Ligand SMILES: [Zn+2]
Protein backbone atom coordinates (compact mmCIF):
# COMPACT_ATOMS: atom_id res chain seq x y z
CA UNK A 1 0.00 0.00 0.00
CA UNK A 2 1.17 3.52 -0.74
CA UNK A 3 -0.05 6.98 0.20
CA UNK A 4 -0.25 8.72 3.52
CA UNK A 5 -0.82 6.66 6.63
CA UNK A 6 -4.33 6.94 8.05
CA UNK A 7 -4.39 9.00 11.25
CA UNK A 8 -4.04 6.84 14.33
CA UNK A 9 -7.55 6.06 15.56
CA UNK A 10 -6.65 6.26 19.25
CA UNK A 11 -5.81 9.95 18.94
CA UNK A 12 -8.65 12.14 20.17
CA UNK A 13 -8.84 14.50 17.16
CA UNK A 14 -7.43 12.46 14.29
CA UNK A 15 -8.65 13.50 10.86
CA UNK A 16 -10.20 16.77 12.05
CA UNK A 17 -9.42 20.41 11.26
CA UNK A 18 -8.41 23.09 13.74
CA UNK A 19 -8.55 26.82 13.02
CA UNK A 20 -5.54 28.99 13.80
CA UNK A 21 -6.14 32.67 14.42
CA UNK A 22 -2.94 34.37 13.31
CA UNK A 23 -1.80 37.06 10.93
CA UNK A 24 1.85 36.48 11.69
CA UNK A 25 2.81 33.26 9.94
CA UNK A 26 2.80 31.03 13.03
CA UNK A 27 1.33 28.19 10.96
CA UNK A 28 4.89 27.66 9.69
CA UNK A 29 5.83 26.11 13.03
CA UNK A 30 2.43 24.90 14.29
CA UNK A 31 1.04 22.92 11.35
CA UNK A 32 3.61 20.11 11.38
CA UNK A 33 3.51 19.08 15.05
CA UNK A 34 -0.30 19.13 15.09
CA UNK A 35 -0.47 17.06 11.94
CA UNK A 36 2.23 14.55 12.82
CA UNK A 37 1.35 13.99 16.44
CA UNK A 38 -2.43 14.37 16.38
CA UNK A 39 -3.55 13.94 12.77
CA UNK A 40 -5.04 17.45 12.93
CA UNK A 41 -4.97 19.80 9.94
CA UNK A 42 -4.32 23.45 10.80
CA UNK A 43 -6.55 25.88 8.87
CA UNK A 44 -5.47 29.52 9.04
CA UNK A 45 -8.33 31.96 9.70
CA UNK A 46 -7.28 34.33 6.93
CA UNK A 47 -8.33 37.93 6.58
CA UNK A 48 -9.03 37.92 10.27
CA UNK A 49 -7.48 40.68 12.34
CA UNK A 50 -6.02 39.25 15.54
CA UNK A 51 -4.48 42.66 16.23
CA UNK A 52 -7.83 43.96 17.43
CA UNK A 53 -7.29 41.72 20.47
CA UNK A 54 -4.07 43.59 21.29
CA UNK A 55 -0.69 43.78 19.61
CA UNK A 56 2.82 42.81 20.64
CA UNK A 57 4.23 46.17 19.53
CA UNK A 58 1.84 47.97 21.85
CA UNK A 59 -0.32 50.22 19.62
CA UNK A 60 -3.33 48.48 21.13
CA UNK A 61 -3.20 47.21 24.70
CA UNK A 62 -4.53 43.75 25.37
CA UNK A 63 -7.91 43.70 27.09
CA UNK A 64 -7.20 40.61 29.20
CA UNK A 65 -4.34 38.47 30.52
CA UNK A 66 -2.50 36.28 28.03
CA UNK A 67 -4.29 32.92 28.48
CA UNK A 68 -7.66 34.69 28.32
CA UNK A 69 -6.60 36.66 25.21
CA UNK A 70 -5.49 33.38 23.65
CA UNK A 71 -8.85 31.76 24.34
CA UNK A 72 -10.75 34.74 22.86
CA UNK A 73 -8.51 34.74 19.78
CA UNK A 74 -9.05 30.99 19.30
CA UNK A 75 -12.82 31.48 19.58
CA UNK A 76 -12.80 34.41 17.16
CA UNK A 77 -10.85 32.23 14.68
CA UNK A 78 -13.36 29.40 15.08
CA UNK A 79 -16.26 31.81 14.45
CA UNK A 80 -14.44 32.95 11.30
CA UNK A 81 -13.74 29.47 9.90
CA UNK A 82 -16.85 27.71 11.23
CA UNK A 83 -14.68 24.97 12.80
CA UNK A 84 -15.28 23.77 16.35
CA UNK A 85 -11.60 23.28 17.19
CA UNK A 86 -9.45 26.37 17.61
CA UNK A 87 -5.87 27.31 18.32
CA UNK A 88 -4.27 30.64 19.19
CA UNK A 89 -0.94 31.83 20.49
CA UNK A 90 0.15 34.83 22.44
CA UNK A 91 3.51 36.11 23.60
CA UNK A 92 5.02 38.76 25.80
CA UNK A 93 8.42 39.98 26.90
CA UNK A 94 9.03 41.09 30.46
CA UNK A 95 11.44 40.85 33.35
CA UNK A 96 12.27 37.37 34.66
CA UNK A 97 10.33 36.78 37.93
CA UNK A 98 13.49 35.78 39.86
CA UNK A 99 16.16 37.71 37.89
CA UNK A 100 14.47 41.02 37.06
CA UNK A 101 17.46 42.37 35.12
CA UNK A 102 16.97 39.60 32.56
CA UNK A 103 14.31 39.84 29.81
CA UNK A 104 12.34 36.67 29.20
CA UNK A 105 9.94 35.79 26.44
CA UNK A 106 6.81 33.98 27.64
CA UNK A 107 4.64 32.25 25.08
CA UNK A 108 1.16 30.78 25.50
CA UNK A 109 -0.61 28.39 23.19
CA UNK A 110 -4.28 27.51 23.70
CA UNK A 111 -6.38 24.74 22.19
CA UNK A 112 -10.18 25.01 22.39
CA UNK A 113 -12.70 22.25 21.68
CA UNK A 114 -16.08 23.96 21.46
CA UNK A 115 -18.09 20.73 21.48
CA UNK A 116 -16.80 19.57 24.85
CA UNK A 117 -15.84 22.95 26.33
CA UNK A 118 -12.24 21.76 26.70
CA UNK A 119 -9.62 24.55 26.94
CA UNK A 120 -5.95 23.54 27.23
CA UNK A 121 -3.21 26.14 27.59
CA UNK A 122 0.53 25.51 27.72
CA UNK A 123 3.01 28.23 28.55
CA UNK A 124 6.76 28.38 28.07
CA UNK A 125 9.28 30.87 29.40
CA UNK A 126 12.35 31.34 27.22
CA UNK A 127 15.30 33.16 28.77
CA UNK A 128 16.84 33.64 25.34
CA UNK A 129 15.29 36.61 23.53
CA UNK A 130 16.68 39.35 21.32
CA UNK A 131 14.30 41.87 22.90
CA UNK A 132 15.96 45.28 23.19
CA UNK A 133 15.53 48.92 22.35
CA UNK A 134 17.71 51.99 22.05
CA UNK A 135 17.55 55.63 21.14
CA UNK A 136 19.82 56.52 18.21
CA UNK A 137 20.81 59.43 16.03
CA UNK A 138 20.93 58.60 12.29
CA UNK A 139 24.66 59.38 12.16
CA UNK A 140 25.51 57.04 15.03
CA UNK A 141 27.38 53.76 14.41
CA UNK A 142 25.06 50.99 15.60
CA UNK A 143 26.51 47.96 13.79
CA UNK A 144 27.41 46.16 17.04
CA UNK A 145 23.88 46.61 18.39
CA UNK A 146 22.36 45.48 15.09
CA UNK A 147 24.46 42.31 15.22
CA UNK A 148 23.48 41.72 18.83
CA UNK A 149 19.72 41.85 18.09
CA UNK A 150 20.12 39.63 15.02
CA UNK A 151 19.32 42.22 12.33
CA UNK A 152 18.49 41.65 9.47
CA UNK A 153 17.23 38.08 10.03
CA UNK A 154 15.29 39.59 12.94
CA UNK A 155 13.17 42.67 12.14
CA UNK A 156 13.21 46.10 13.77
CA UNK A 157 10.60 48.74 14.57
CA UNK A 158 11.39 52.47 14.44
CA UNK A 159 9.50 55.59 15.51
CA UNK A 160 10.51 59.19 16.20
CA UNK A 161 11.72 59.87 19.75
CA UNK A 162 8.93 61.64 21.65
CA UNK A 163 6.12 59.82 19.78
CA UNK A 164 4.29 56.91 21.38
CA UNK A 165 3.30 54.03 19.09
CA UNK A 166 -0.22 55.38 18.54
CA UNK A 167 0.94 58.89 17.61
CA UNK A 168 3.68 57.49 15.37
CA UNK A 169 1.21 55.14 13.62
CA UNK A 170 -1.26 58.02 13.13
CA UNK A 171 1.48 60.13 11.46
CA UNK A 172 2.67 57.26 9.27
CA UNK A 173 5.95 57.20 11.19
CA UNK A 174 5.74 53.76 12.80
CA UNK A 175 8.07 51.57 10.72
CA UNK A 176 7.48 47.90 11.48
CA UNK A 177 9.17 44.83 10.06
CA UNK A 178 12.32 46.68 8.95
CA UNK A 179 14.34 43.87 7.38
CA UNK A 180 17.21 45.34 5.36
CA UNK A 181 19.77 48.15 5.67
CA UNK A 182 18.08 50.35 3.02
CA UNK A 183 14.70 50.22 4.80
CA UNK A 184 16.47 50.94 8.09
CA UNK A 185 18.25 53.98 6.62
CA UNK A 186 14.92 55.36 5.31
CA UNK A 187 13.17 54.81 8.64
CA UNK A 188 16.02 56.44 10.60
CA UNK A 189 16.05 59.44 8.27
CA UNK A 190 12.28 60.03 8.34
CA UNK A 191 11.87 59.45 12.08
CA UNK A 192 14.80 61.72 12.97
CA UNK A 193 13.36 64.48 10.75
CA UNK A 194 10.04 64.29 12.63
CA UNK A 195 11.58 64.19 16.12
CA UNK A 196 12.25 67.49 17.91
CA UNK A 197 15.53 66.06 19.26
CA UNK A 198 16.42 64.46 15.92
CA UNK A 199 16.42 61.05 17.59
CA UNK A 200 14.86 57.70 16.77
CA UNK A 201 13.59 54.94 19.04
CA UNK A 202 14.64 51.59 17.59
CA UNK A 203 13.32 48.35 18.99
CA UNK A 204 13.31 44.69 18.07
CA UNK A 205 10.22 43.56 16.14
CA UNK A 206 8.80 40.78 18.28
CA UNK A 207 6.06 39.70 15.88
CA UNK A 208 6.54 36.00 15.18
CA UNK A 209 7.10 36.24 11.42
CA UNK A 210 9.86 38.83 11.91
CA UNK A 211 11.48 37.09 14.86
CA UNK A 212 12.98 33.63 14.26
CA UNK A 213 14.06 33.35 17.92
CA UNK A 214 10.47 33.74 19.05
CA UNK A 215 9.22 31.41 16.33
CA UNK A 216 11.53 28.68 17.67
CA UNK A 217 10.01 29.09 21.15
CA UNK A 218 6.50 28.78 19.66
CA UNK A 219 7.56 25.58 17.90
CA UNK A 220 8.84 24.04 21.15
CA UNK A 221 5.57 25.04 22.81
CA UNK A 222 3.59 23.40 19.98
CA UNK A 223 5.33 20.07 20.68
CA UNK A 224 4.43 20.40 24.36
CA UNK A 225 0.80 21.17 23.64
CA UNK A 226 0.32 18.27 21.20
CA UNK A 227 1.89 15.90 23.73
CA UNK A 228 -0.56 17.17 26.30
CA UNK A 229 -3.60 16.93 24.02
CA UNK A 230 -2.60 13.32 23.25
CA UNK A 231 -2.42 12.47 26.98
CA UNK A 232 -5.73 11.32 28.41
CA UNK A 233 -6.92 11.71 31.98
CA UNK A 234 -6.55 8.36 33.81
CA UNK A 235 -9.92 8.97 35.53
CA UNK A 236 -12.28 10.28 32.81
CA UNK A 237 -10.34 9.72 29.57
CA UNK A 238 -10.51 13.36 28.42
CA UNK A 239 -7.60 14.71 26.36
CA UNK A 240 -5.29 17.28 27.98
CA UNK A 241 -3.85 15.47 31.00
CA UNK A 242 -0.69 17.26 32.19
CA UNK A 243 1.16 19.56 34.54
CA UNK A 244 -1.16 22.11 36.13
CA UNK A 245 0.85 23.31 39.13
CA UNK A 246 4.32 23.19 40.71
CA UNK A 247 4.30 23.29 44.50
CA UNK A 248 7.31 24.97 46.18
CA UNK A 249 8.89 23.82 49.45
CA UNK A 250 11.86 21.64 48.44
CA UNK A 251 13.73 21.25 51.77
CA UNK A 252 17.08 23.01 52.24
CA UNK A 253 20.08 20.62 52.24
CA UNK A 254 21.47 22.25 55.43
CA UNK A 255 18.53 23.14 57.68
CA UNK A 256 15.69 21.13 56.13
CA UNK A 257 13.41 24.18 56.00
CA UNK A 258 11.19 24.88 52.98
CA UNK A 259 12.58 26.85 50.01
CA UNK A 260 10.87 28.46 47.02
CA UNK A 261 12.16 25.62 44.79
CA UNK A 262 9.64 23.12 43.41
CA UNK A 263 8.96 20.18 45.76
CA UNK A 264 6.31 18.29 43.77
CA UNK A 265 4.47 18.73 40.51
CA UNK A 266 0.70 18.31 40.20
CA UNK A 267 -0.75 16.67 37.11
CA UNK A 268 -4.38 17.44 36.40
CA UNK A 269 -7.29 16.98 34.04
CA UNK A 270 -8.72 19.82 31.96
CA UNK A 271 -12.27 18.50 32.49
CA UNK A 272 -12.70 16.62 35.78
CA UNK A 273 -11.16 17.23 39.24
CA UNK A 274 -8.68 14.34 39.06
CA UNK A 275 -5.19 15.28 40.29
CA UNK A 276 -1.94 13.36 40.81
CA UNK A 277 1.31 14.37 42.52
CA UNK A 278 4.68 13.44 41.11
CA UNK A 279 8.23 14.23 42.24
CA UNK A 280 10.13 16.93 40.39
CA UNK A 281 11.58 15.64 37.09
CA UNK A 282 15.23 15.79 38.28
CA UNK A 283 14.30 13.87 41.49
CA UNK A 284 16.42 16.23 43.60
CA UNK A 285 15.56 15.57 47.26
CA UNK A 286 16.96 18.85 48.63
CA UNK A 287 17.59 22.44 47.59
CA UNK A 288 20.89 24.29 47.47
CA UNK A 289 21.38 26.24 50.76
CA UNK A 290 21.96 29.29 48.54
CA UNK A 291 18.22 29.17 47.78
CA UNK A 292 17.25 28.95 51.45
CA UNK A 293 15.73 32.06 53.09
CA UNK A 294 17.27 31.06 56.49
CA UNK A 295 20.77 29.84 55.48
CA UNK A 296 21.18 32.57 52.83
CA UNK A 297 18.89 35.41 53.88
ZN1 LIG B 1 18.51 26.28 55.04
Ligand SMILES: [Zn+2]
Pocket residue numbers: 233234235236237238269270271272273274
Ligand atom coordinates in the same frame (compact mmCIF):
# COMPACT_ATOMS: atom_id res chain seq x y z
ZN1 LIG C 1 -10.54 13.78 33.92
